[in-house]
Amino acid sequence: MSTNPVKHRQRRRPSRRGAATVEFALIVPVMLTFTFGLIEMGRISIIKEAVVQASREGARVGIRPTASIEDVQARIDEELAIMNITSANVVITPSFLEEAEPGDDIRVRITIPITEVSYVPGFFAFEGMDIVAETVMRRESTG
Secondary structure: OOOOOOOOOOOOOOOOHHHHHHHHHHHHHHHHHHHOOOOOOOOHHHHHHHHHHHHHHHHHHOOOOOOOHHHHHHHHHHHOOOOOOOEEEEEEOOOOOHOOOOOEEEEEEEEEEEHHHHHOOOOOOOOOOOEEEEEEEEEEOOO
């Protein structure tokens, strides 16, 4: 029986614990930025749909023959309150609905700065950007 004169050597693997920690530390900020960015874009999309809905509802109220600016503003405020939005700039044209004739355009434009509805204001470069929705409908006749 022959014995192998070369001893079986065990290879020692270098420890990777430190490398995994460094890799994790490099990837976490990027992944968190992507995650918060997706959440932020989802919120902006939801707010945009709420603002579009509010402008439509405001215009629907405004086209009625007996509607006033106060009626339109109240309806818009009701719709925006659902999403807890209080910083909207609303422009209703014409400014005196009582003077609008049947067939005239009633325009409702709502503008909200993105920084007012952002979860993390200032983290993303949304400064100076607005969410805008505008609806135009024709005034109804009384007869």
